[in-house]
Amino acid sequence: MTLTSVATSSARLLDQFGLSAIAQAGDWPVRSPIDGSLLARLRTHTVDEADAAIARAQQAFAVWRNVPAPRRGELVRLFGEVLREEKAALGELVSLEAGKIRSEGLGEVQEMIDICDFAVGLSRQLHGLTIASERPGHRMMEQWHPLGVVGVISAFNFPVAVWAWNAALALVCGDPVVWKPSEKTPLTALACQALFARALQRFGADAPAGLSELLIGGASLGERLVDDPRVALVSATGSTRMGRAVGPRVAQRFGRVLLELGGNNAVIVAPTADLDLAVRGIAFAAVGTCGQRCTSTRRLIVHESVREALVARLKQAYAGLPVGDPLAEGTLVGPLVDGAAFEAMQAALRAAAAEGGTVTGGERLLADAHPDAFYVRPALVEMPAQTATVRHETFAPILYVLTYRDFDAAIALQNDVPQGLSSAIFTNDLREAEAFLAASGSDCGIANVNIGTSGAEIGGAFGGEKETGGGRESGSDAWKNYMRRATNTVNHSRSLPLAQGVRFDI
Structure with a gap:
């Protein structure tokens, strides 16, 4: 592929996604690894804009967590439909921006479609347990509730699939997402946002503004997600060095992390x-x-x-x-x-x-x-x-x-x-x-x-041990990362026995 055809193909795809104006709005250069040609010059977000995006996501959480999970799943189903319609275009953009061969670019979008399908089914399966109580006339159970704003920091090598792993599950679990993509692959992230906006239009009024926010720029924006107490979970994919920085900083504020780091x-x-x-x-x-x-x-x-x-x-x-x-x-x-x-x-x-x-x-x-x-x-x-x-x-x-x-x-x-x-x-x-x-x-x-x-x-949980970070994304019970657990005990008797045989008579 020549430099001219790379630039032409990129311009065609950006126009198809409605991104032509955005692609020339700033001075952040985006180049193709295919030939080094300039694909776009983007405007980056400021830290203040990142703060506003997190605030919008937090406001969205207050609404979205009360939308029934199967209805939340309907939004993800519609997003999967849009991805099917634009699979060829998004897959080609992945290849242009990340350098993947055509089948891998298409395969990455198929992975997004697959996780949407998985999440839709999951939206009717977010179930807890009923547990035998030792106290007569009591019922004990677990419930899973939406967790909060999920921050996603993704890497260049899977510029869209890893975000989709997180976003599809987070959305059905009741959580908005704020995404900081790799500086090397921001165009595919912008395209995903454009496609998600189409799904939102089809979905209707139940979806609040701020469900999916995007931050384009450098490390300072990722640091904002890491340090903000309003971000309940930070899901970060990248090097072990990056994970060593992210993990302790999130832990210091008692947030959750989901780390997908190095592999050997x-x-x-x-x-x-x-x-x-x-x-x-x-x-x-x-x-x-x-x-x-x-x-x-x-x-x-x-x-x-x-x-x-x-x-x-x-x-x-x-x-x-x-x-x-x-x-x-x-x-x-x-x-x-x-x-x-x-x-x-x-x-x-x-x-x-x-x-x-x-x-x-x-x-x-x-x-x-x-x-x-x-x-x-x-x-x-x-x-x-x-x-x-x-x-x-x-x-x-x-x-x-x-x-x-x-x-x-x-x-x-x-x-x-x-x-x-x-x-x-x-x-x-x-x-x-x-x-x-x-x-x-x-x-x-x-x-x-x-x-x-x-x-x-996508059906199996993805992640590793040791310096890989211990996180699990995608299938199996990875959805539990995006929710909080509540143990409930209901007394339907007229007495009040205490657990472990404790007596406290007044």
Whole structure:
């Protein structure tokens, strides 16, 4: 794709979303990683405007929490309808702004649609428990109530899906959302707001103003969400460094956090593994989104008996990967997001080589055609041990190869990193598979058998342990993050017995 066509496509899409005027309203530059071309110049919000947005959301909460949950679900259903209508356009904008290949851009919007469907069903299932009371004539139960304003801080690599995970659940749970997207991908956020406005028009008068607020700008706006006591929950996706700053600051004011941070995900390949399956699963997980997923496979722990065969096949697969324009037919690897990501990748490869690693790939591609974009050949690095460089997450398509002989040693190697997001094993040995999934197996929040580490479905809770932050978003019972629990006891008798046999007669 040429610089002219990137700019033309972007202008067409912004016009389709009604954003043409907004896109030229300020001096904040938005560039495409495809070729570095300028897509927009946005006006950023001030801290005072962020404060006003939080105030509007707080006012909306006072109304929205009393709207019946199934009715709240209707708004999310309508939003899902709008997303279906504009899937192609929003998916293309994701590719233009984040550099994802076309199928991944479309897949991200499909993920938004899926979470809307999930949330609509959930809107009739926000149920608590009835609990047996030890006191005669008493009933004890739990209720779940809306929590309050939810602040969402999202990252560039999934510029719309992670917001949708939070927003769809928050809205059916009765909570307004204030969203601070990545500085690198604000246009997709503006497009989402425009589409949500369409859903609001169809929904009618039950929806108060301020249900979904958007803050465009730098770190100071995220800090406003983090520090404001009116923001009941801060859901932040990003680096471990960012999480170390966010977590304590929210805790200091006794707010809630939902942190989705770093991942250093490993795949174990056992002697009985189906290597055809393993090659396909590893390749997608390691190079999809140009290695810029929190669930990207970064470590390959392969049994010595199959190492030579597997590494040879991976090298062959890597050499043939089509790298280039993410919107072109057949491309599998688009660009890194920017020059800083490229420099971080090169620094990691130099460090790995200094630690005894053998590097295949990793070089810059297409620099003559696109001097302001950063395309790379995905790198495969054969390491003598799990060194400090291997234990550090580099957000780029680098796959470190390690060898094991004993299965317990493979599990120990897999777990011996600070991060704990996703993991996988390729094996046809039932005992190994079950041991990997057991309490003494993988210590990650996601553990898979015979699929890669990447590409989670919305039905399961998403998140990880250790320095990944411990948060859970998307499916299962992640909705409980967005609500508060109340335990209620109702006395329908004419006496007043006390619990634990306590007597207090007056």
